[in-house]
Structure formats: structure tokens, C-alpha cells
Amino acid sequence: QRLFLYAHYRSWYYFADPQDIGRSAAITCRYSTTKGTTLATITDINNHKPVSADTATDKAMFIRTSGMEIVEWDRRKIVDALVRETYLEEGTAETVALAVEKVILSASIEILTAPLVRELVDAKLVEMGLERARRMHTRLGMPLYDVEELLMQHNKENANVPHGPEATNLTLAETIKKEYALLSVFSGEVSDAHMRGDIHLHDLGFIDRPYCSGQSLEYLKKFGLNLPNSLAVARPARLLSIKNNQSIRLAPVRL
Numbered sequence: 001q002r003l004f005l006y007a008h009y010r011s012w013y014y015f016a017d018p019q020d021i022g023r024s025a026a027i028t029c030r031y032s033t034t035k036g037t038t039l040a041t042i043t044d045i046n047n048h049k050p051v052s053a054d055t056a057t058d059k060a061m062f063i064r065t066s067g068m069e070i071v072e073w074d075r076r077k078i079v080d081a082l083v084r085e086t087y088l089e090e091g092t093a094e095t096v097a098l099a100v101e102k103v104i105l106s107a108s109i110e111i112l113t114a115p116l117v118r119e120l121v122d123a124k125l126v127e128m129g130l131e132r133a134r135r136m137h138t139r140l141g142m143p144l145y146d147v148e149e150l151l152m153q154h155n156k157e158n159a160n161v162p163h164g165p166e167a168t169n170l171t172l173a174e175t176i177k178k179e180y181a182l183l184s185v186f187s188g189e190v191s192d193a194h195m196r197g198d199i200h201l202h203d204l205g206f207i208d209r210p211y212c213s214g215q216s217l218e219y220l221k222k223f224g225l226n227l228p229n230s231l232a233v234a235r236p237a238r239l240l241s242i243k244n245n246q247s248i249r250l251a252p253v254r255l
Contacts, residue, residue, distance in 0.1 A: 061104070066114045073112070075101050078121060086133035096124050115139060140179045142172065174205025181207040220246050 061073035075097045082093035100120045104112065118139050125134040142150070150171055154163040161167045181204045182191040194201045224236040225246045237243040 061112060063112045063114065063117065073104075078117065082121070082133070082137065086130075086136040088130070088133055092130075096121060096128070099124050115141075135183065138183070140176045140183075142175055147172070177207050178204040217243075217247060225249060 062070050063073050064070055078097035078100060079090065079093040082088045082096060083090055088096075100117065103120055103124075104117070109116070118137070122134050122137055122139075125131070125137065150168055155161045155167060155171060157171075161170065181201070182194065185207055186194075186201070190199070190201075193199045220237070220243060222236060225234040234242075234246055234249075237246055
């Protein structure tokens with residue numbers, strides 16, 4: 001096991017092998033900040049003299065996850081995600097993960113984030129001809145520039161939506177749902193037809209709920225008022241006045 005010393009107030013991490021304590025040995029010091037983790041200095045344990053960074057054999061990488069955490073890099077996470085999300089065989093997923101890790105190590109990336117890793121994985125999937133897996137593994141969302149424009153500028157798509165926090169929340173959520181609908185709900189032919197303008201899929205941002213519903217009064221006559229998620233429940237009416245009341249109650253029902 002390795003000796004682990006941690007000074008919380010400076011967020012310094014020291015790693016060394018116990019068998020090296022008491023004689024000259026190099027240890028790795030990392031400093032964690034909001035801009036990532038940096039290899040700060042390599043020091044001789046006994047003489048406290050700086051040692052070249054090339055002598056360090058334990059340079060850990062850290063990644064900012066989509067769960068708002070900073071964790072140590074683990075290539076296995078890519079393998080698990082590919083198997084879970086795209087149903088690739090584990091051997092193929094491991095090949096992709098190894099290739100992506102080599103790119104990351106050779107690029108000396110200052111800030112490693114989950115979205116960047118996903119982009120690199122998708123690029124490797126395209127390179128390997130795994131387009132179906134790439135589509136299943138793709139990330140939904142908006143570029144940083146578009147989000148800033150949305151927060152600072154009024155909504156240009158819908159003049160009825162006022163500019164404010166609730167409106168921008170709605171627009172951001174709808175954007176992701178629209179992408180999800182076109183990529184995962186509708187077929188490629190239907191999605192392409194919508195994007196070309198041949199057809200129009202109305203309110204794609206509300207793909208997870210009915211947009212509108214038309215009801216026949218014959219339904220009330222035969223079955224009464226008993227619709228899903230409705231608080232108004234009644235047996236079939238015998239009197240015309242009660243039937244009219246049920247019709248009025250039916251009008252504002254939200255599915």
C-alpha cells in the first residue's frame with residue numbers, strides 16, 4: 001500500500017511508497033484548484049531538493065463529471081458507458097476507450113470534462129465506422145455561446161414568451177426535448193422531412209405529453225366522466241342538465 005498524506009487547507013496530495021520512506025525517494029505533489037489539477041513539484045523526501053518531473057511515475061488525471069464532481073480518471077468508465085448505452089461488445093468498447101485515453105494523454109489537456117471525453121469517444125466511433133453506436137452515444141444540449149445568447153437576449157422564436165429565468169428554463173428544456181424527439185422518437189425519414197420543411201412536427205418540446213385532445217359527447221353518454229389524471233369522476237348522466245355539467249368539466253381536463 002502507498003502512503004497518502006493530505007493537507008486540506010492547501011489541497012495538496014502527496015504520494016509515496018512506504019518502503020521509500022527513510023531514504024532518497026521522489027514523491028508526486030498535486031495541487032487542485034478550480035482550473036483543474038496541476039503537477040506542482042517533485043521533491044526528494046530526505047533532502048527536500050526539487051527533482052525533475054520526468055522522474056514522477058504517478059501522474060494522476062482528474063475529470064470534471066456531469067454530476068458536478070471532480071474524480072480521478074478511470075478508463076473503465078468509458079467502457080461501461082459504451083456497453084450500457086450502445087450495446088457494444090466489451091472488447092470493442094475497451095479498444096475505443098484505450099484509443100481515447102491515448103489522445104487525452106498526448107494532448108496535455110488542461111481541463112478534462114465529461115462532455116469533452118464524450119466528444120472524443122464519438123469521434124473515435126465515427127473513425128471506426130460505428131455510426132449507430134455514435135448516434136446512441138451522442139450528447140444533447142446547446143453550445144456555450146448559444147446559452148449565453150439565450151440568457152442575454154429576448155426569445156426570437158416565440159414572441160409570446162417573456163424574457164426571464166422561467167422562460168430561459170423552458171427554452172433550454174425544450175431544446176433538449178426537441179433534439180431527443182428527432183434523434184430517438186421519430187424515424188430518420190420523418191426527422192429529415194421535418195428539418196427540410198416537407199412536414200411540420202408541432203411542439204416537439206412537449207414530446208412527453210399530449211398536445212391536445214378531442215372528445216366526443218357520446219363517450220360521456222355511454223361511460224360518464226372518467227379520464228386519466230382527472231379529478232372529476234362521474235357515472236353516465238341520466239339528466240340533460242347533469243350531462244351538460246359533465247361536458248363543461250370535460251373541457252379544461254389536462255392530460
